[in-house]
Amino acid sequence: MDSGTLDFIVGHLNYWLFILLMMTGLYIVVAKGNLVKKIVGLNIFQTSVFMLYISIGKVTGGTAPIFPLDMKVDPDVVYSNPLPHVLILTAIVVGIATTSLGLALIIRIREEYHTIEEDQIAEVENAVLKSEQWASEQAAGEHS
Amino acid sequence: MATQEVHHVALTLTDHLPILEVLVPFVAAPLVVVLGSRRLAWPIAFAASAISFVIACLLLLQVLDGSYISYHIGGWAPPLGIEYRVDAANAFVLFLVSGISTLILPYARASFEAEIPRRSTTLLYALYLLCLTGLLGVVITGDAFNVFVFLEISSLSTYVLIAQGLHRDKRALTAAYNYLIMGTIGATFFVIGIGFLYMATGTLNMADLADRIAVQSDSRTIRAAFAFIVVGVGLKVAIYPLHLWLPNAYTFAPSAITAFLAGTATKVAIYVLLRFMFSVFQPEFIAQVPTLEVIILPFALLAMFGASLTAIFQRDLKRMLAYSSIAQIGYMLLGIAFFSQAGLMATMIQLFNHGITKAALFMGVGAFVLRAGGSFYHHLYGLGKSMPWTSAAMVIAGISLIGVPGTAGFISKWLLVQAALDAGWWPIAILIVASSLLAVIYVWRMIEALYLTETSAELPARQAPLSMVVPLWIMALACIYFGFDSDLTLSASRTAAEGLLAGSMGME
Amino acid sequence: MGMDTSTAILLSMILPAVAVVLNLVLRSRDNLRDGLTFVIAAATFAVVLTILYNVGGQTTEPLVLFEVLPGLDLAFNVEPLGLMFALLASSLWIVTHIYAIGYMRTNKEMNHARFFACFSFAIFSVMGIAFAANMFTLFLFYEALTLSTYPLVAHKGTPEAIKGARTYLGILISTSIGLQLVAIIWTFGLTGTLDFTQGGILQDHIAGPMAAILLALYAFGIGKAALMPFHRWLPAAMVAPTPVSALLHAVAVVKAGVFTMLKIGIYIFGIDFLATTGASVWLMWLAAFSIVAASVIAMTKDNLKARLAYSTISQLSYVTLGMALATSMGIVGGGLHVVMHAMGKITLFMCAGSIYVATHKTEISDMSGLGRAMPITFGAFLIGALSIIGLPPLGGSWSKWLLMMGAVDTGQMVIIAVLLVSSLLNVAYLMPIVGKGFFIRDNAAAAPVKNLETSPLVWGPPAFTALGCLVLFFFAGYIEAFLMPLGVTN
Known part of the structure; x- marks a missing residue:
């Protein structure tokens, strides 16, 4: 393996992890017959996307995007991009709502069907x- | 294009219409819950929906000339702040969604009472309003991530609304669960797409996105974003192989909810698809990637025939109509696939006409469920005599679904066939016509069950309550009205199509 | 009568529409309902006469009600062919209404209100077809006619009736949407208009084989004209109560079909255009084939209504043939044949109904000797049959004569032979019915001759239309002169 390929692989590490997590999650959703496990899979799948967003907010050498109190911003300091994090905060809330709704549905399904196996x-x-x-x-x- | 600069000083109420469109139902929803009064829930919901409808009408009138309104939330200028942008395309969809919602609410009252225990109804109205908020928000916003947020607001409330069908049939629960899984996958795909777009451009405002995508050379990231967005939205649209959630969800949801969703939810998703394909990614980009001919066109045709054939063999009217919806969505996709102004115009007008037609049909089904105890064909026997008004409205909506001249459905079929001939795709024109013949068959099964059989029930079904029949008839008459006087729908969809094909509206 | 023509056109459609509503509202008041419908039918006829009085053989400017899509108007006007069709349908509506009251009551059929409401709706559609100023408006009412007659065909609600009605609807809707609509959209795409224009709108827009294909889409798309091989719906529709077969399937529906065919030939393609391009030559041969083949099939049918149905298929192709000849003689002959055949065939159908009401017999082989018991019915049948065959002094002779002249004009000797052979076949399948009725005795000695004729409401109308066949012979000249402007070539 030449160094270019290696650089490509290492340099895109966050993407590889994202893809791995995403596929794991999707696989669980599709392959598992247990309704709770499907929700778990869905969570992994969603989390992978959160990871993707958060990792693209990273700026090499960047620090936390917090301005000093006196608002004297040093132009030499590099900040990470906070916007993806904010977006993902919203997405996490949506994810929690989805999960809790899914679980609530499962409870009702169990009451009616006496099983949670597909x-x-x-x-x-x-x-x-x-x-x-x-x-x-x-x-x-x-x-x- | 004329733009309307909006400053955050000295604004009149009229300037705030775009945000009020979404805000009114959004505020009304918690209000219903907080007041907790069963008596007040319906009036509040109805008032909120009606106000949204009036606002939608005002907005539509402002943008029919091809201009657009840009509204900056909180006074923060885009692309940093969130922008609401109203043009002919989305004002037309707002008009449809809020109109159908306002008409369904009076109808829903009696239907909910019969199908859902009284203790749940208050919360149900709150969820209905949230769902409406989500749908309107998806349509009106000019910010890509905001689309996702509103999409999830509407989806989450939709899952619960569908699950409320469990009081009639427990399969509503599994239907809602499956929709939740597929819907969430779709929405997450959509977010991934948005993420890639953000990676490539560093912005989330749609107009800004469009500008930056246009100057960038076609990159792999943008292509990936496009693919994720099309598949993600495609799940919500129920594009043919991604439609699996739809039949059960529509069949087992409470009748009024089915009518509402069938008239609005998939239509909104189609709008999102159009908006992203044409306003964000630009027609030039679409022309480069072979999505239209290779993906959209074949699947549209598959939907038109596959789903129509499935519809023919159903025993349950409600499920039959659900499959027919999938087939009709095929027509809208076909219009997109033509990639011409005539085609997009046909899509927009079919979106509207099918919205009102299907809402009318599902409203009728709700009345049958209420009085005859079910929507299987054998429940319908002899209802032509015992429920003449409901049945007659169903016949009107049914022939509009087929596309008989003099009905709204005809106008959209006509434009679609014309668009096909304009594009020189005459075999497609013949296929469109042939698939409407399949619609003749499935609609006729309903009419035969209603009129040509005698009921076996000992007591003939009673007439449906007036609160259901009147909205149903308004909707059915709308099917006829828009079949003769297509001025409004035509000019709206023409302006919308022109706007979409012109590509980005750009930042001002 | 000081009514302006626009009002009269609208009134001729509003009146039958009012009849629809009245029939539904007064569903349980039988006498009032039927009486009012009769008054409305008479009024409709009077209104159409007013139009004739006002307009004569002129073509009026279109009266536009709506613009449905740009270039597509819901519009009406008066021209000779349409006026003739409206006169025919509205006058025969009165006769058939009387007959239907007698038939439905004597025969104890169910659901009278629905029946008469649909019947009136069908007349409403026919008026719309007759006065349509463009192909779009015509198509709209064409479909309305199909939909409104479907419940009439399925009226009895028996499995056979439903099956027949399905065939009826299936063929008519699938041809109209599947072929005719495509042709209409194609035409619109080529020319940007669908207005009926003297001399046609298609010349300079289409040529050669494409014109023939477009004509084929129209010819087969107009399923109501029962051109073979799309003729199956007509025999299938015979499960309907006889008044329906009489008015709708001998006059309104089938004549709407050939009427549309003539309209296409005259106003969309234009006779000159058809003649110069030869686009309709294939249609002429197909119509000729239909004429002979349907006549041969008719001979094999023992069921009286089925035989009459195949006879209708054959006679309809005369009109199509007239158009396909693309000569002024052919067009005028075709137009005249619409009237002559309507009068003759409605007589035959009403006679068949009269026989059914009296004896519940439907098969020709069971009708031996009935002529003596039902002299008026069989007498009317004889006159109707002779008119269909085309013998003077009955109306049918003129239209066949004109069609033959048309064929001579084009030098098509084979077509002349076809027309002659067809007349002989008509004799062969119609005369035995009369012969059996009058001359063959059932069970030799046993049957005593007693009068089986039922209510005058049942036998009166066919006797009246039989008289009409006779009268038309002497007035054919006027009608021909009236239709002459259609054949004007430029």
């Missing part, structure tokens, strides 16, 4: 679907 829920729903179909076929039969 395949068992599907079984119950299929049974309902079959009975509905039967009812509509019966009704249609009476009319033809």
Whole structure:
């Protein structure tokens, strides 16, 4: 491996981590049948995006973007970009709301279905679907 | 283009209309909760929605000439401050969303009472208002990250609203859960896209973004951003292979909520798609990437045929209409795929006409659910006689869905076919026409069930309450009205299409 | 009568629309409802007569109600062909209304209010078609006619009725939306207008094979003209109660089809344009084929209404043929045939209904000897049949004569042969019905001849229209002169 490639890999470390986390999260959402685990996956997925945003706010050699009290800003001091962090603060709030709503839904689902496994829920729903179909076929039969 | 410079000194109330559009329902929502009065909840919700509608009308009248209004939140000038920007395209969508919302509320009263326990209704109105706030905010804002925030406000409240269907059918819960998962993935994709855009340009204001993307050479980051945004919004739009959440969500949500969502939510998402594709990324960029022909066009056609065929074989009217929505979204995407003014105009007008048509149809379904106990075709037998007003309105909305001349649906089909012929894609024109024939079949199944069968129930269903029938008829008559007098819809969508195709409005 | 023409045009549509509302509102007051509808039908006819009195054979300026899209108006005007169609439909509405009252009551059909409301709606649509000033307006009312007649075809609500109605709607809607609408949009895209203009709007905009393709989209798209192979809906629609078959499927619906066909030929393509490009030559041959093939099929049908339906398919193609000949004689002959065939066929259908009401017989083989028991019905049937065949002194002879002249003009000897053969086939499938009725006795000795004729409301109208066939023979000259401006070539 030449040094250029290595530089590319190391230099984009935050992106690699972002991609890794994102894929992990998405995989859990898709592959796991347990509804709570899906929410966990969703959280990892969202967190990866938070990481991406926060890491792009980093300015090499930059310090925390806090102005001195006397407001005498030294032009030589480099500040990190605070805007992505602020954005992500909003996104985190949204993420928490989503998670809590998801969990609340899971509790209601458990009360109604007595399970939080996707395949068992599907079984119950299929049974309902079959009975509905039967009812509509019966009704249609009476009319033809 | 004329711009209207807004200063934060000596503003009259009229100057604040853009923010009031969103603020009124946004403030009304906590008010409903804090007052906690079941008696006051509905009047407050209705008043807030009606005020939004009036404001939307005023805004639309101001921008119909092709100008735009730029409003700076808190007086902070963009691109640093958040800007609300109203032009013909989004004023038209604001008009649609707030109009449908205002008409659904009187209807919702009786429908909620029947489908949802009384203790929940107060909170339900608060959520409804939040959802409305979110939708209006998405449309009016000129800031890319703000779109995400409002999108999530509307989505989160939508999930809860859908879940309220559990009092009729517990599957509403799983429908809401699945929508939550898919919706969140979509929204997160959207945020990733915004993040990439910010990385590439360092701004979040849409007009500023457009300016900076235009001067930058086409970079990989911008392409990635484009892809993430299209997929993310595509989930919300229910573009054909990303539509899986929609049928269950529409089927199991409370009737009034389905009517509201079907008329507004996907339409707003289409608007966001248009706004990003044309105003942020610019037509020149779209022309470079082969998204339209390779992705949008085939999936639009798939939606038109796949979803229509699925709709034909449904036994539940509500689910049938849900699939038909997916198919109709296909028409809107097709208009985008033509990448011409005629095409975008067809998309805008179809967005509006389908909004009112579908809202009317789902309102009718709600009335059937209330009186006949369900929306399966066998529940509808003989209702043509026992619920004549509701059934007749359904027939009107149904033929508008098909696109029979004299209805709103015809106008959009006509423009779409014309756009196809203008582009020289006559096979597509024939496909558009052929897919409307599929609509004939599924609408006719409904009409046959209503009129040509005798009911097996011992007691014939009663008429739906006036509070439901009147809004339903207003909506159905709107389907006819906009089929004859297309002045308003046509000029709005033409101006909108021109504005979109002109690309960036730029910073002033 | 001092009514201006614009008001009269609107009134001719408003009146049937009022009848729709009245029928729905007075759903339980049978006598009042039927009586008022009769008054409205008479008033509509009077209004159309006023237009005739005011306008004569002129073409008036369009009356624009709305601009639906730029260049697309909802607009009406009067021109000879449309006025003739409106006169025909409104006069026969009165006759059929009387007949329908008798039929529906004697036969104890259900849902009278819905039936008469849809019936009036269909007349409303026909008036719109007749006075449409452009193709868009015509198409609007064309679709309205399809939708309003669907409940009439499905009226009985039996599985066969619903199946028939589905075929009816399926073919009419899919041809109109799938082909005709495409043709209309195409035309609009080429010319930027859809106004009916003497001499056509298409010349200089389209040429050669494309013109023939556009004409094909129109010809097949106008499903109501029942050009083969899109004719299946007409036999399927025969499940409807007979008054529907009589007015709608012998007059209003099918004539709306061929009327549209003539309008396309005269005002969209223009006769000259058709003649010079030869775009309609294929249509002429197809129409000729339809004429013969449908007649042959008619001979094989034992069900009386099915036989009449195939006869209609064959006769409709005469009109299409007239247009496709692209000569002034052909156009005028086609226009005249619309009237002549309407009068003859409505007679035949009402007779079929009369037989059904009296005996509940639908098959021709069961009708032996019935002529003696129902002399008026069978007498009217004979006259109607002779007019369809085209024998003097009955109206049908003139239109066939003009069509033959048209064929001579173009030198198409084969077409002349087709017209002759078709007349012979008409004799072969219509005369046996009359012959059986009068001359063959059922079960030799047993059956005593007793009068089976039912209510005068049922046998009166066919007798009246049979008389009409006779009268038309002597007035054909006037109609021909009236239609002459259509054939003017420039």
